[in-house]
Amino acid sequence: MTARRTGLREQKKQATRVALREAALRLALERGPDNVRVDDIADAAGVSPRTYNNYFSSREQAIVAAVTAERQARVAAAVAARPADVRLADAVTEAVVEQYTDPDERDRDVLLLITTRPTLREAFVETATAIEHSLASAIARRLGDTEANTTRVLAASVAAAVRVALQQWVQPAAGTPRAGGLVVPSGSLPDLLRAALATLTPALDAAEAQAGRPGA
Structure with a gap:
């Protein structure tokens, strides 16, 4: 062919x-x-x-997928677009927060729809795994000649952290009243994402130092 x-x-x-x-x-x-x-x-x-x-x-x-399908490419592109002197952990965190918390009007409508159904909330959380492949490539480009398994593990860890944050966000707080199945997201999504990704900062810093590119 x-x-x-x-x-x-x-x-x-x-x-x-x-x-x-x-x-x-x-x-x-x-x-x-x-x-x-x-x-x-x-x-x-x-x-x-x-x-x-x-x-x-x-x-x-x-x-x-109507709201999340292109997000993996946008996250990777945002990481790649950060200046070279920006610390890898900061580049990844800011890229993720930016792409997950700045929806347009249509995306907001979809997110509202998602909060009304447990099955949609579950599907939404699972989409976090889709950022792994393209993010691994973006991290590899920033680190240069780095062991492929290192970038894949880092990207998978970032995806897992995002998944945890999204899961916390769409789960109702204990005792929260619901109307018509609507769940009011718990807490600030940017704060939840930053907190989850902060646990990976040592690993991202270590990978950057090992690559001879200590963070800014």
């Missing part, structure tokens, strides 16, 4: 993924998540249910 054919195939797959997640979100906002079936999403996107299952494992995953 030529590179051109491969490229066209990937473009088609990406277009299908986008169509599915946008259809899932639109239907969820129009009907409510509980009234949306996988078949409905597939039909709205112009594909078969079998094709849908090649991209998403549930309707919740597709709905949440």
Whole structure:
């Protein structure tokens, strides 16, 4: 298969993924998540249910993807864009906080929707793992010639920390009254992210020092 054919195939797959997640979100906002079936999403996107299952494992995953799908690339790009003299721990923390806490108007609507359903909250938390691969590449570029396992472990640890912070944020505080299933997020998400990522500062500093690039 030529590179051109491969490229066209990937473009088609990406277009299908986008169509599915946008259809899932639109239907969820129009009907409510509980009234949306996988078949409905597939039909709205112009594909078969079998094709849908090649991209998403549930309707919740597709709905949440509408707001989180591009975040992994944005986090990695934000890390890479930090000046070279910025400490790695600071670069990672600021990139994560920036990309997780500055939603546009549509994203805010989706986040409000997510807080109404436990299954959507769970799917939202699990999306944190998606930042791992691209973040590992961004960390590797900042550290230079570094053992691949080091950058992968660091990126996986960052993803785990983000997941913990998101889980804390979307879980209702004990005794918090709920109305219509709505959960008011607990605490400040930026503060929760910073606190979780702070536990990784020694490891990020050590990796930077080992690479001969001590943090600023």
